[in-house]
Amino acid sequence: MWSFILKRLVQGVITVWFIATATFFAMHNVPGDPLLNDRAMTAAIRANVEAKYGLDKPISEQYVIYLGNLVRGDFGISFTQENREVNDIIREHFPVSATLGILAVLFAAAGGVLWGALTALYRNRMPDYLIMFFVILGISVPSFVIAAVSQLTLVGVNSALGATLLPVAGWGTLSHMLLPALVLGLGTMAYLTRLMRSSMLEVIGSDYVRTAKAKGLPASRIFTKHQLRNAILPVITVLGPSIAAITTGGFVVELVFAIPGLGRYFVQAVQQLDYTVIMGTTVFYGAFLVFMVIVVDVLYGFIDPRVRMQ
Amino acid sequence: MNETIKPVLSDDHFTRSAGKQLALYALLALGLLGGLMTLLSFLASGSGGGASGGAIDVENNSITITLRQEPPQLDSGRSTDAASFAVLGHVMEGLLSYDRAGQLIPGVADRWEIREDGATFWLRDNAFWSDGKPVTAHDFVFAWRRVVDPATGSQYAFITYPIKNAEAITNGDLPTQTLGVSAASDTQLEVIFEQATPYFDKLVAFITFLPTREDFFKSTNGRYAADADMLLYNGPYVLTEWVHGASMRWTKNPYYWNDEKGFLDAINVAYITTDVNAKLNLFKDAQIADTDLVAPMLPEAMERRWHIDRFMDGTVFFLEFNHREGRITRNKNFRRALQLAQDPSELVYKVLKEAAYIPAESLFPSWIQGAGDLFRKQHPPIKHQMNIEKAREHLELARIELGLDAWPPIVLLTGDTPVSTLSAEYYQELFKRNLGLELRIDLQTFKQRLAKMTSGEFDIVLSGWGPDYDDALTFGDLFSSWNLNNRGRYDSEEMDGYVRIAQSELDPVKRMQAFAEIQRLSYEDVVVLPMYERGWSFVVDPRLDGLIRRTVGPEVDYTYASIKK
Numbered sequence: 001m002w003s004f005i006l007k008r009l010v011q012g013v014i015t016v017w018f019i020a021t022a023t024f025f026a027m028h029n030v031p032g033d034p035l036l037n038d039r040a041m042t043a044a045i046r047a048n049v050e051a052k053y054g055l056d057k058p059i060s061e062q063y064v065i066y067l068g069n070l071v072r073g074d075f076g077i078s079f080t081q082e083n084r085e086v087n088d089i090i091r092e093h094f095p096v097s098a099t100l101g102i103l104a105v106l107f108a109a110a111g112g113v114l115w116g117a118l119t120a121l122y123r124n125r126m127p128d129y130l131i132m133f134f135v136i137l138g139i140s141v142p143s144f145v146i147a148a149v150s151q152l153t154l155v156g157v158n159s160a161l162g163a164t165l166l167p168v169a170g171w172g173t174l175s176h177m178l179l180p181a182l183v184l185g186l187g188t189m190a191y192l193t194r195l196m197r198s199s200m201l202e203v204i205g206s207d208y209v210r211t212a213k214a215k216g217l218p219a220s221r222i223f224t225k226h227q228l229r230n231a232i233l234p235v236i237t238v239l240g241p242s243i244a245a246i247t248t249g250g251f252v253v254e255l256v257f258a259i260p261g262l263g264r265y266f267v268q269a270v271q272q273l274d275y276t277v278i279m280g281t282t283v284f285y286g287a288f289l290v291f292m293v294i295v296v297d298v299l300y301g302f303i304d305p306r307v308r309m310q
Numbered sequence: 311m312n313e314t315i316k317p318v319l320s321d322d323h324f325t326r327s328a329g330k331q332l333a334l335y336a337l338l339a340l341g342l343l344g345g346l347m348t349l350l351s352f353l354a355s356g357s358g359g360g361a362s363g364g365a366i367d368v369e370n371n372s373i374t375i376t377l378r379q380e381p382p383q384l385d386s387g388r389s390t391d392a393a394s395f396a397v398l399g400h401v402m403e404g405l406l407s408y409d410r411a412g413q414l415i416p417g418v419a420d421r422w423e424i425r426e427d428g429a430t431f432w433l434r435d436n437a438f439w440s441d442g443k444p445v446t447a448h449d450f451v452f453a454w455r456r457v458v459d460p461a462t463g464s465q466y467a468f469i470t471y472p473i474k475n476a477e478a479i480t481n482g483d484l485p486t487q488t489l490g491v492s493a494a495s496d497t498q499l500e501v502i503f504e505q506a507t508p509y510f511d512k513l514v515a516f517i518t519f520l521p522t523r524e525d526f527f528k529s530t531n532g533r534y535a536a537d538a539d540m541l542l543y544n545g546p547y548v549l550t551e552w553v554h555g556a557s558m559r560w561t562k563n564p565y566y567w568n569d570e571k572g573f574l575d576a577i578n579v580a581y582i583t584t585d586v587n588a589k590l591n592l593f594k595d596a597q598i599a600d601t602d603l604v605a606p607m608l609p610e611a612m613e614r615r616w617h618i619d620r621f622m623d624g625t626v627f628f629l630e631f632n633h634r635e636g637r638i639t640r641n642k643n644f645r646r647a648l649q650l651a652q653d654p655s656e657l658v659y660k661v662l663k664e665a666a667y668i669p670a671e672s673l674f675p676s677w678i679q680g681a682g683d684l685f686r687k688q689h690p691p692i693k694h695q696m697n698i699e700k701a702r703e704h705l706e707l708a709r710i711e712l713g714l715d716a717w718p719p720i721v722l723l724t725g726d727t728p729v730s731t732l733s734a735e736y737y738q739e740l741f742k743r744n745l746g747l748e749l750r751i752d753l754q755t756f757k758q759r760l761a762k763m764t765s766g767e768f769d770i771v772l773s774g775w776g777p778d779y780d781d782a783l784t785f786g787d788l789f790s791s792w793n794l795n796n797r798g799r800y801d802s803e804e805m806d807g808y809v810r811i812a813q814s815e816l817d818p819v820k821r822m823q824a825f826a827e828i829q830r831l832s833y834e835d836v837v838v839l840p841m842y843e844r845g846w847s848f849v850v851d852p853r854l855d856g857l858i859r860r861t862v863g864p865e866v867d868y869t870y871a872s873i874k875k
Contacts, residue, residue, distance in 0.1 A: 031762070038760075045480055048482075049465065081554075093554075103346075118332060148587055148588075168597060169592055174348060177347065219324045219331075256588045258585075260555035260582070271756070271757075
């Protein structure tokens with residue numbers, strides 16, 4: 001087990017290095033540069049600003065400096081938020097995205113497993129059709145539509161009640177988190193429901209379930225130990241990447257609900273060619289994704305003993 | 311298979327029993343989630359701060375507003391963007407500032423004198439920093455020297471170039487101490503000009519000329535303006551809280567001298583978002599005091615009988631031609647043909663349909679001041695008449711002059727905002743219909759468009775220009791051969807001559823005549839095709855009075871705002 005984890009960790013580090021290098025050179029090859037602004041700069045002013053950011057050095061030298069800083073965990077200072085270190089931006093805003101992401105994933109996982117099991121139990125009956133209708137809706141409607149519509153609905157509800165049921169936007173308390181987390185988790189929840197349904201159906205028809213029934217085991221035990229536990233494996237597998245995807249993909253939801261998360265910086269940095277923030281957030285998210293996949297692999301070993309055996 | 315082996319449990323019984331089990335798990339999950347959320351909300355309480363008393367809090371005499379983005383740079387010597395300008399406009403004050411109507415009024419300076427060779431500002435003795443110490447002439451000397459210092463890397467350093475030696479210092483040729491500004495005493499600031507600068511009073515109202523106190527600046531160890539406590543304030547408000555990317559709180563500055571400003575005790579910036587729909591929802595929910603309206607929102611706003619206001623943000627948009635050697639657009643007959651084949655009012659009224667936009671008639675927008683009256687009134691621009699017949703004649707002339715058999719596609723470079731995309735498509739269709747020309751739209755993001763504009767990879771570019779200061783020169787020098795913002799590289803001695811007069815002529819009437827010549831030339835020589843002057847529709851909570859949206863200076867101004875009693 002330990003050598004397995006160690007191997008995965010080494011692979012992870014190489015992956016992150018590759019991400020960093022690819023991003024670095026891709027970024028420098030995009031036309032335009034972070035110093036371009038509405039107001040043109042004279043050559044002298046431009047040279048002053050370039051020197052300030054070390055952009056006057058050749059690319060290869062910048063790359064070496066960059067890698068050196070990366071190893072020390074220093075991503076430098078943002079080009080657009082000129083007084084803030086990228087480390088600070090990540091430290092201040094990632095927890096917000098992570099909180100939102102964790103909640104969303106929990107909603108998605110709990111909802112997905114429960115709805116999926118329910119549809120499988122009642123397959124081809126009313127609850128199944130009804131839930132699958134919403135699942136298709138959840139998968140096909142993009143999150144910015146769901147976010148905007150749910151916010152608008154909330155405004156309607158609030159004004160009908162004459163009081164604030166839930167805040168329309170903002171961040172800070174439990175009530176601020178509820179709606180955005182639900183919206184953010186909805187797509188994944190729909191996807192997991194489908195996954196859980198098909199995996200559950202497969203298990204229901206399997207031999208060992210039939211054997212268990214034949215042995216006369218109580219229904220609750222068959223359902224929990226034989227069906228749920230086995231059917232949940234594929235869900236766990238996609239959960240890791242989902243956590244990373246949700247935590248990094250919250251840009252739209254963060255924008256609509258005015259949430260100070262990292263997703264905003266991630267997307268805007270690319271638009272504004274903010275080199276240091278692009279590098280910082282990409283490497284950070286890349287490392288995060290790699291880490292989540294490793295965690296899932298390890299987790300898998302605990303849930304499915306067969307994995308440990310190999 | 312079920313038919314051969316009869317199951318011990320019937321399907322129905324199994325489903326019911328498993329369903330119960332599932333319901334139990336659902337309850338358990340809900341309970342766990344609830345517990346976890348409570349825990350998370352404790353952890354997150356430090357990172358938000360969105361809670362507030364609604365749009366208007368009469369009891370605490372405060373309001374809640376939104377900002378479009380986190381202010382990227384509150385160090386006035388280095389800031390370049392509207393969001394930072396808006397914040398600085400509330401927490402800092404320069405030598406001069408603006409009144410409710412947008413006219414210049416005394417700020418830290420209570421009187422001043424502009425001469426041919428320089429200027430003198432006499433500072434009031436009751437202007438204080440937020441730590442109670444007086445604002446002195448030395449604070450301006452320090453701030454302005456910092457702007458031109460190459461080590462600062464200020465992008466707006468060029469705006470100080472009328473001051474003696476400013477350009478040479480920025481180029482690294484002279485030490486910063488040689489800048490033509492000095493403190494004759496604590497309350498007297500002396501400025502020496504590089505060349506006569508009759509509009510210098512308007513210039514010093516700009517953000518780059520705000521004061522910075524040396525001892526405080528040094529005490530911040532390079533973190534100046536990075537946080538609320540890393541900045542010293544001398545405006546009507548001070549920043550008391552600043553959660554990056556999330557919220558800000560501006561509270562009344564007890565040391566501020568002017569009783570005519572700063573009526574609210576606090577202004578809460580509770581939300582930072584660019585999403586206009588989210589802002590509209592917050593406004594409907596009575597969480598914020600004002601919001602902008604875009605065209606699709608206007609019917610609903612009218613249905614709700616909101617009082618809709620409009621203001622011009624000062625920016626003029628135009629089609630800029632590439633005048634570089636070898637470009638088709640260098641041919642004057644070609645440009646004339648395009649000019650005659652279009653009419654901006656069709657674009658504004660029939661295509662864009664933004665209520666606050668007006669068709670542009672000239673390079674100089676309608677609000678620019680002339681000598682004593684509006685420039686537009688004193689020097690009306692040439693009346694534009696669309697004439698497709700004549701346009702085709704000019705196009706044919708151009709074709710012969712250029713020796714072409716057929717027209718190659720013309721590249722129209724544009725940004726990726728909805729309005730510019732729509733405009734580009736309109737022109738593509740228009741010139742195809744009226745002139746049979748094929749326009750190829752090159753859609754680019756902001757920085758990429760700028761990169762292509764700078765390197766000259768376009769025939770026509772959809773571009774715009776907003777004012778830095780309240781003087782015709784902020785538009786007038788745009789197409790001088792030496793202006794780096796002249797991205798089409800228009801180069802004419804006649805234009806350069808008028809710009810030189812406009813820069814340094816002391817007689818206001820003669821100076822305005824030079825601007826009138828620039829206006830005429832830019833039409834007759836078809837330097838650009840004006841499209842529209844941009845404006846915004848907005849709504850304000852009816853309980854709030856005195857909110858000002860400005861054409862020049864900080865775009866939104868709450869310093870004169872108060873809650874109706």
